[in-house]
Amino acid sequence: MLLHRRRFLAHIGSSAVMAAVPRFAGAYASNLGQPDPARDPLRPEYHLLPPHNWMNDPNGPIWWKGKYHLFYQLNPHAAVWGDMHWGHAVSTDMVRWRHQPIALSPTPGGHDSEGCFSGSAVVANGVPTIIYTGVQNAPPPLVTLHDGSDKLRETQLLATALDDDLILWKKLEKPVIPSPPANMVVTGFRDPCLWREGDTWYLGVGSGERGKGGCVLLYRSTDLRRWDYLHKLAEGIPNGKQAANPCDSGEMWECPDFFQINKTYCLLYSTENKVIWTTGDYDAGTHIYTPRRSGVLDHGAYYAPKSFLAPDERRILWGWIRETRPEAEFASAGWSGVMSLPRALTVGEQGQLEIRPAAEVANLRGTAEKAKVQAKTPFRRKLSDLRQELRVPIDLSMGAITVRLLTNGTEVWHLVVNVKGNSIRTADVSFPLPSPIPMPGLRIFIDNSVIEAFIGGREVITSRSYSLAPDETEIEVSIAGNGRIEVDLCPLQATSKDRLAT
Secondary structure (H helix, E strand, O other): OOOOOOOHHHHHHHOOOOOOOOOOOOOOOOOOOOOOHHHOOOOOOOOOOOOOEEEEEEEEEEEEOOEEEEEEEEEOOOOOOOOOEEEEEEEOOOOOEEEEEEEEOOOOOOOOOOOEEEEEEEEEOOEEEEEEEEEEEOOHHHOOOOOOOOOEEEEEEEEEEOOOOOOOEEEOOOOOEOOOOOOOOOOOOEEEEEEEEOOEEEEEEEEEEOOOEEEEEEEEEOOOOOOEEEEEEEEOOOOOOOOOOHHHHOOOOEEEEEEEEOOEEEEEEEEOOEEEEEEEEEEOOOOEEEEEEEEEOOOOOEEEEEEEEOOOOOEEEEEEEOOOOOHHHHHHHOEEOEEOOOEEEEEOOOOOEEEEEOHHHHHHEOOOEEEEEEOOEOEEEEOOOOEEEEEEOOOOOEEEEEEEEEEOOEEEEEEEEEOOOOEEEEOOEEEEOOOOOOOOOEEEEEEOOEEEEEEOOOEEEEEEOOOOOOOOEEEEEEEEEOOEEEEEEEEEOOOOOOOOOO
């Protein structure tokens, strides 16, 4: 759970996702130098983010008493990583959120005195319960977090809700898992994920070993409080890479998420600056997971996702959309980080993970404009606001589809789906078109500086562009080759009146 918490700041300048030169950085700071996020035109208007300061990982999504609760990593004091708390928001539809008081804060002198890191939430015996990673300063022999700044020990802690609004939480004083397995020198020990099999609870912890690769450590319990270590649920293989931070080399897997969709098991984990999905087989007798297929969950500025099972049995996923501008700019803006739109996960017939925006996102749609596009006749519209959804079908008869965003005539973002060339490209990121050619086509969501592009229900790329501006930015759709398509451009509603989502 640490890549892009401290080391994130050092990686910003080399992100693979294009970040155009910001036009508005600091434009709405007051005379006293205090930023005003409510008036910042770069700030998203229908994505979830805290009113101020730093956000990263989604934590512990849960349905309770008719409401969705989503927690997240929050620094309540500054727009940079540090002093991790659990922020909290509540919703009835997963798109319109209300902020709640902070759920978890570091306990002075406690096992989480240096931060409440990521974790999971479940309902156990009728009580919402969180298991999360706490960190505290420790002498070298006890350190578990090895990223080049080795001072912290990670333990797994438990807290239970004291009220139905999930405002008040009671922490157990001692860790429920105080240390990694004996005789194992780990590269990290954090971000527990929880599931139940019959009357027994299982828990996976992100970890790894130098020279061996990342892994997920598997534990078992009957009461969430006493845990027995079993073995590695899954593990990687050495890849020859070396780095001070094992997350950069693949020797540490962060934010594991293990779940079942129908009869197929899925494991997600974050490493090497990306999120990997796998699908495969899980032996309920030996408790070993064997991946059969894998891929990249999102090819852009996306990390550390977390899922949960909705009341209607859909598997819903959220992820952290990172900043790609320099630290000085987001620090001075007074906010950093955005939660992705909720994504519904399914598994295809060949075991491939499929990803689409959750159906609830359509509740934000206004009146759509439909237009025909054919070769040599592109569709182009000036955007009076930057809350838009574009839908473009994929036609097998065409050579390629290109979507561009231009500000004052200069291209600031593009996406090319090359049907004949079997590739998808944006900026310096390129990857194959899913096979067989998917039917849903393209769905591109623009929210000021955030762009989420879903391709064929199989591939996603999340981008940041800090050069979009209302009435100065145009969207263009063009096709090459034969055929004609109809595009759909639809404005989306803001979820609050002042960009603060309160």
